[in-house]
Amino acid sequence: EDGYGWQSKQDDASDVHTLVLKVQHNDDERFVRSMEILSHEFKIAERVEITLGESTGEGDVPPNSFDECFNVCKLGYITLDCNEQSEYSAREMKSVPIERRADFIKLVLRGIHKNPLNEDNQVGLVGIRVLGKALVDDNELGDSVVAERTPPRVVNESQTMNTIGSSS
Numbered sequence: 001e002d003g004y005g006w007q008s009k010q011d012d013a014s015d016v017h018t019l020v021l022k023v024q025h026n027d028d029e030r031f032v033r034s035m036e037i038l039s040h041e042f043k044i045a046e047r048v049e050i051t052l053g054e055s056t057g058e059g060d061v062p063p064n065s066f067d068e069c070f071n072v073c074k075l076g077y078i079t080l081d082c083n084e085q086s087e088y089s090a091r092e093m094k095s096v097p098i099e100r101r102a103d104f105i106k107l108v109l110r111g112i113h114k115n116p117l118n119e120d121n122q123v124g125l126v127g128i129r130v131l132g133k134a135l136v137d138d139n140e141l142g143d144s145v146v147a148e149r150t151p152p153r154v155v156n157e158s159q160t161m162n163t164i165g166s167s168s
Contacts (some may be wrong), residue, residue: 001048007124016156017109020066034104040124046111049077066104082113
């Protein structure tokens with residue numbers, strides 16, 4: 001509730017912004033079930049591309065950066081609404097099923113939904129939640145408990161990206 005999330009710099013001429021999240025795992029499998037992205041109410045990107053990076057296999061030492069990942073998987077992208085109907089007061093939440101191993105998640109925010117409240121042409125994300133493997137508690141009821149996770153942290157931020165493959 002008290003977090004401000006991430007936003008691009010004011011009057012940045014680029015319409016491409018890259019965030020790389022290092023996933024902090026509590027298990028050796030490094031499995032990510034899903035991810036939730038909460039957009040800013042008026043600093044809205046047109047779309048967010050999602051790419052995963054991981055080591056070669058289970059038990060391998062996790063890479064230190066996205067560029068060191070042996071396996072890179074482009075999942076695709078999500079689009080975000082311009083939010084005009086709510087007069088730029090509502091936030092949009094997107095849930096993305098992943099069901100893959102990942103040590104890093106790269107988010108590329110492309111484009112800007114221009115509106116009267118976004119005079120500085122910024123894009124922003126209020127929150128990102130990465131959900132991992134559920135652990136089973138040994139209590140007598142056998143209830144499933146999701147282990148508390150350290151939230152992912154931004155480990156590399158670049159404002160432009162030289163090339164990106166296009167998909168049809």
